[in-house]
Amino acid sequence: MFNDKSILITGGTGSFGRQFIKTLVARYHPKKIIVFSRDELKQFEMQQEFNQGFMRYFIGDVRDAERIRLACKGVDFIVHAAALKQVPAAEYNPMECIKTNVNGAENVIQAAIANKVMKVIALSTDKAANPVNLYGATKLCSDKLFVAANNIVGEKHPRFSVVRYGNVVGSRGSVVPFFRKLVAQGSNELPITDPLMTRFWISLQDGVDLVLKSFNRMHGGEIFVPKIPSVRIVDLAEAIAPGLTKKIIGIRPGEKLHEKMVPRDDCYRTIEFKDHFVIKPCIKFSDVEVDYTRNMLGETGKPMEYGFSYCSENNPDFLSVEQIREMHEELQL
Numbered sequence: 566m567f568n569d570k571s572i573l574i575t576g577g578t579g580s581f582g583r584q585f586i587k588t589l590v591a592r593y594h595p596k597k598i599i600v601f602s603r604d605e606l607k608q609f610e611m612q613q614e615f616n617q618g619f620m621r622y623f624i625g626d627v628r629d630a631e632r633i634r635l636a637c638k639g640v641d642f643i644v645h646a647a648a649l650k651q652v653p654a655a656e657y658n659p660m661e662c663i664k665t666n667v668n669g670a671e672n673v674i675q676a677a678i679a680n681k682v683m684k685v686i687a688l689s690t691d692k693a694a695n696p697v698n699l700y701g702a703t704k705l706c707s708d709k710l711f712v713a714a715n716n717i718v719g720e721k722h723p724r725f726s727v728v729r730y731g732n733v734v735g736s737r738g739s740v741v742p743f744f745r746k747l748v749a750q751g752s753n754e755l756p757i758t759d760p761l762m763t764r765f766w767i768s769l770q771d772g773v774d775l776v777l778k779s780f781n782r783m784h785g786g787e788i789f790v791p792k793i794p795s796v797r798i799v800d801l802a803e804a805i806a807p808g809l810t811k812k813i814i815g816i817r818p819g820e821k822l823h824e825k826m827v828p829r830d831d832c833y834r835t836i837e838f839k840d841h842f843v844i845k846p847c848i849k850f851s852d853v854e855v856d857y858t859r860n861m862l863g864e865t866g867k868p869m870e871y872g873f874s875y876c877s878e879n880n881p882d883f884l885s886v887e888q889i890r891e892m893h894e895e896l897q898l
């Protein structure tokens with residue numbers, strides 16, 4: 566699908582972007598890969614590693630509609646990964662988060678339409694499902710913009726879909742590097758917000774593979790949700806530092822005890838496939854009738870029953886302390 570095609574990744578210098586590009590380069594022969602982000606240093610450092618002739622580096626801000634429109638010239642596929650994603654920063658700087666995550670999303674959509682891009686996938690997060698913090702609320706707005714964009718273009722291109730997943734193990738600013746740092750500094754305890762807290766758990770590579778597969782599966786308008794395991798935060802601490810004291814510090818502003826990927830309110834729009842769920846759009850597109858129970862790869866799914874929700878707390882798949890440890894070893898965290 567990506568051979569001889571031009572792919573633009575907003576936020577291409579981030580954790581996801583780098584792994585996505587590494588995978589694209591290893592598996593395909595793209596015509597052009599365009600990295601779109603703001604910070605010249607991150608791009609400079611990335612150029613040392615990814616310096617192939619098909620790589621292009623575009624300094625730009627998704628808030629700048631003209632710049633992103635220019636960057637999308639001749640592009641076939643877009644992955645929209647650029648975001649402000651730190652929960653506390655979003656609470657303290659709400660308009661900054663809205664400008665990047667909401668206005669930026671709309672600019673990406675308009676740029677894709679203006680340049681007749683084929684397909685666009687936007688990354689979402691479990692925090693966008695029944696959001697309680699501003700970060701999650703902006704990502705929900707972004708999801709809604711991408712889903713509704715399919716209605717603007719009718720049957721034609723581009724098609725827009727969303728991929729939603731949970732905590733990426735070991736990503737920048739996340740709990741694993743934080744715990745590891747405390748252990749390395751000789752701390753005699755690890756802070757735990759709540760002994761009951763659970764989170765969805767996905768590796769960066771699984772996130773990348775999911776996005777790649779979703780390009781093949783998508784009709785446009787779906788939110789793809791992978792079936793992934795959950796972890797208990799106390800088990801995570803135990804896996805990283807066996808026997809170390811766990812100090813309960815209480816849940817922080819904007820945090821949930823458990824995360825949701827499919828809220829109960831969306832159950833009647835959810836279809837279960839073998840390794841993922843699809844949340845159908847809540848609006849009907851005027852020019853196109855889609856049967857979301859059969860995807861573009863011909864895989865079929867079945868509608869979920871009333872009352873279903875996919876929550877890190879009621880997940881049938883939990884990692885044990887030993888499995889978390891094995892996963893960290895495999896990922897060299």
Ligand SMILES: NC(=O)c1ccc[n+]([C@@H]2O[C@H](COP(=O)([O-])OP(=O)(O)OC[C@H]3O[C@@H](n4cnc5c(N)ncnc54)[C@H](OP(=O)(O)O)[C@@H]3O)[C@@H](O)[C@H]2O)c1
Binds near residue numbers: 607628646648665736
């Ligand atoms: N990490 C997770 O646990 C997780 C979980 C679920 C979903 N997600 C979603 O996955 C996506 C990627 O996350 P990540 O972990 O790769 O984040 P990341 O490592 O923080 O990378 C974010 C990227 O976005 C760029 N960026 C930020 N603001 C921008 C702007 N206004 N214009 C252009 N580029 C901008 C950053 O580069 P510059 O600073 O140089 O601009 C960077 O390249 C995000 O949409 C996030 O919401 C992440």
